[in-house]
Amino acid sequence: MKKGCRYGTHRVLSPAGTLPQPAQRLDNTMEVYDNEVLIDVSTLNVDSASYTQIKQACGKDAEKMKQMILSIVEERGKLQNPVTGSGGMLIGTVKKIGENFPKNKLKVGDKIATLVSLSLTPLKIKAIKKLVPESDQVDVEAEAILFESGLFATLPDDIPEKLALAALDVAGAPAQVDRLVTEGDIVCIIGGGGKSGILCCYQAMQNSGPSGKVIVVEFSKENAKRIADLNLATDIIVADATNVMDVYNKVMEVTGGRGCDVTVNNVNVPSTEMTSILITKGQGHVYFFSMATSFTKAALGAEGVGKDINLIVGNGYAKGHANLTLNIIRESKEIRELFEKLYV
Amino acid sequence: MKKGNKYGIHRVIEPLGVLPQPANKIDNNMDEIYDNEILIDVQTLNIDSASFTQIEEQAGGDKEKIAQIMLDIVAKQGKHRNPVTGSGGMLLGTVEKIGDALKGKTDLKVGDKIATLVSLSLTPLRIDKIKEIRPDIDQVDINGKAILFESGIYAKIPKDMPETLALSALDVAGAPAQTAKLVKPGDTVLIIGAGGKSGMLCCYEAKKRAGVTGTVIGLCHSEKSTKRLQELNLCDYVFAADATQPVPILEKLEEITKGQLCDVTINNVNITDTEMISILATKDNGIVYFFSMATSFTKAALGAEGVGKDVNMIVGNGYTKGHAEITLQILRESEVLRKVFTELYA
Numbered sequence: 156m157k158k159g160c161r162y163g164t165h166r167v168l169s170p171a172g173t174l175p176q177p178a179q180r181l182d183n184t185m186e187v188y189d190n191e192v193l194i195d196v197s198t199l200n201v202d203s204a205s206y207t208q209i210k211q212a213c214g215k216d217a218e219k220m221k222q223m224i225l226s227i228v229e230e231r232g233k234l235q236n237p238v239t240g241s242g243g244m245l246i247g248t249v250k251k252i253g254e255n256f257p258k259n260k261l262k263v264g265d266k267i268a269t270l271v272s273l274s275l276t277p278l279k280i281k282a283i284k285k286l287v288p289e290s291d292q293v294d295v296e297a298e299a300i301l302f303e304s305g306l307f308a309t310l311p312d313d314i315p316e317k318l319a320l321a322a323l324d325v326a327g328a329p330a331q332v333d334r335l336v337t338e339g340d341i342v343c344i345i346g347g348g349g350k351s352g353i354l355c356c357y358q359a360m361q362n363s364g365p366s367g368k369v370i371v372v373e374f375s376k377e378n379a380k381r382i383a384d385l386n387l388a389t390d391i392i393v394a395d396a397t398n399v400m401d402v403y404n405k406v407m408e409v410t411g412g413r414g415c416d417v418t419v420n421n422v423n424v425p426s427t428e429m430t431s432i433l434i435t436k437g438q439g440h441v442y443f444f445s446m447a448t449s450f451t452k453a454a455l456g457a458e459g460v461g462k463d464i465n466l467i468v469g470n471g472y473a474k475g476h477a478n479l480t481l482n483i484i485r486e487s488k489e490i491r492e493l494f495e496k497l498y499v
Numbered sequence: 500m501k502k503g504n505k506y507g508i509h510r511v512i513e514p515l516g517v518l519p520q521p522a523n524k525i526d527n528n529m530d531e532i533y534d535n536e537i538l539i540d541v542q543t544l545n546i547d548s549a550s551f552t553q554i555e556e557q558a559g560g561d562k563e564k565i566a567q568i569m570l571d572i573v574a575k576q577g578k579h580r581n582p583v584t585g586s587g588g589m590l591l592g593t594v595e596k597i598g599d600a601l602k603g604k605t606d607l608k609v610g611d612k613i614a615t616l617v618s619l620s621l622t623p624l625r626i627d628k629i630k631e632i633r634p635d636i637d638q639v640d641i642n643g644k645a646i647l648f649e650s651g652i653y654a655k656i657p658k659d660m661p662e663t664l665a666l667s668a669l670d671v672a673g674a675p676a677q678t679a680k681l682v683k684p685g686d687t688v689l690i691i692g693a694g695g696k697s698g699m700l701c702c703y704e705a706k707k708r709a710g711v712t713g714t715v716i717g718l719c720h721s722e723k724s725t726k727r728l729q730e731l732n733l734c735d736y737v738f739a740a741d742a743t744q745p746v747p748i749l750e751k752l753e754e755i756t757k758g759q760l761c762d763v764t765i766n767n768v769n770i771t772d773t774e775m776i777s778i779l780a781t782k783d784n785g786i787v788y789f790f791s792m793a794t795s796f797t798k799a800a801l802g803a804e805g806v807g808k809d810v811n812m813i814v815g816n817g818y819t820k821g822h823a824e825i826t827l828q829i830l831r832e833s834e835v836l837r838k839v840f841t842e843l844y845a
Binding site: 164176240270274275306327400429448451453456459462465469 | 508516517519585586618746772783794796800802803808814815817819
């Protein structure tokens with residue numbers, strides 16, 4: 156077996172010297188290097204931004220969408236949407252393990268979900284078996300490679316595969332909330348009604364306890380009602396998160412002028428950085444999980460209003476994140492039912 | 500006196516509902532101030548370097564034209580926010596008037612010389628006359644007035660160093676102050692872009708905090724800055740490399756740190772595509788501090804996930820409590836740095 160690099164740089168065809176994610180083209184020959192795992196892929200969970208773009212470009216035509224996905228993989232050796240830059244994840248069965256892949260982590264036949272992005276995963280699709288434009292889960296006959304540094308979760312027996320996949324897709328967010336929020340904290344979740352928002356709310360309620368507060372800022376009335384019905388927040392504010400002063404005034408009212416210890420931003424629209432910064436108290440934390448975050452708006456914004464707060468870039472990975480997220484699905488019957496209804 | 504809002508929203512003319520920074524036009528009438536504002540008699544504008552470079556290019560290096568462009572920006576917006584780069588800068592001036600609501604609350608008094616540490620991109624400004632332009636150091640002397648909001652941060656100019664020297668260091672005060680907070684004794688610290696203005700200050704502060712049991716590694720780009728940093732003797736290791744090419748740097752760092760990698764990585768480099776090396780250089784549970792404005796949020800977020808690194812990535816906040824004091828103190832403590840700063844930036 157050929158010796159591979161921990162980060163998969165041996166698969167980069169162009170441009171040389173980069174890592175697999177920024178690379179234009181990967182080698183998707185399905186012959187494993189000594190530190191790789193070969194996966195028999197059953198389903199691709201395409202990133203929602205990417206899937207939406209593909210859907211729009213193809214006018215919601217399933218056949219055209221299949222063609223587009225096939226041609227992206229043909230061209231790049233991975234399913235990285237050239238417009239959005241994003242990927243997604245996959246589920247499949249372990250087919251072969253390189254002799255130098257870390258021992259005792261996997262065995263042939265294990266069902267796994269990869270938690271690294273498809274934007275860096277060597278992939279070869281033989282056929283697309285099922286594609287419904289409304290669902291971003293695409294059933295395929297395909298093979299993929301997991302690098303030594305690649306993250307994965309072994310799929311549990313007690314949760315249906317597709318439900319697990321939907322939850323694992325946003326596993327980073329609740330795991331980071333678990334680290335940041337301690338008892339008695341005032342927490343604000345902006346965009347609390349979406350998939351990752353709901354998981355964050357649940358974890359924040361657990362960690363902040365009876366003496367804490369979990370405030371949800373949500374744009375849609377429907378989502379707000381859902382949070383209220385599920386009892387996932389102590390206070391709910393229906394507002395447009397880009398309207399800084401409106402949200403600021405409402406949060407100050409709820410917190411008696413104190414502001415929040417931890418603010419989690421899950422909103423996928425631009426220009427909500429300032430709102431997140433203003434509602435957070437000095438020495439507090441703002442955790443940006445939204446991919447719509449602008450680095451400069453956050454950095455200059457905090458300086459502009461003289462706020463000494465910790466601005467954190469959402470890392471999709473935190474140790475133990477998959478287990479924590481699957482446990483939420485196990486613990487909360489309501490969230491499980493909701494996710495089954497909405498995302499599977 | 501009229502009552503003002505802490506963040507200066509009362510000065511926003513359009514669009515309504517936004518803060519002064521994103522606003523297109525703010526009220527720069529200085530005849531009357533609000534009760535929580537401070538009126539400053541401005542002496543020097545220190546234009547943000549990206550902004551000044553753009554203006555200089557647009558003017559073809561002609562000083563008259565530079566002056567005209569600056570006057571137009573302020574006439575249109577009521578502040579000096581470059582319409583192309585979006586950035587501002589800072590200013591030096593003397594306190595002329597203090598709003599009633601701030602009396603007794605602020606440590607400033609009329610006649611104090613201060614530098615504002617909030618961006619010019621949100622500071623109400625009126626320019627009466629442009630007196631002198633110094634293109635080498637992006638400074639412009641003017642007659643004019645400016646407003647500091649209640650939430651605005653500032654530093655009193657110390658008496659023991661030249662004003663221009665203090666101003667050049669305060670411009671990047673955030674980085675060394677955050678370094679002081681993040682680095683603990685015994686830490687291994689990597690500074691990317693170590694040879695630049697904020698990089699050198701960070702190296703000094705990192706070594707001070709990491710102590711004799713710690714290791715500070717400075718990564719530079721040009722030969723000139725590498726040599727300069729080596730001569731300053733602030734770091735344990737200094738080497739030159741292209742920060743956009745992560746693999747060779749990673750190999751070198753693994754050798755230096757015996758495979759342990761870094762506890763804290765500070766990125767000061769103003770070019771794109773250096774997120775990956777910052778992430779790869781840092782050990783699990785370590786901290787990556789992005790001070791560079793060229794950082795891409797998505798490249799950082801997806802990059803860490805892509806390589807399975809559990810690192811804390813922090814957006815460089817230009818402000819942290821005590822940042823001006825920490826930064827000025829470096830110039831007092833380090834004679835060699837003071838000399839280099841005087842030569843290069845003052």
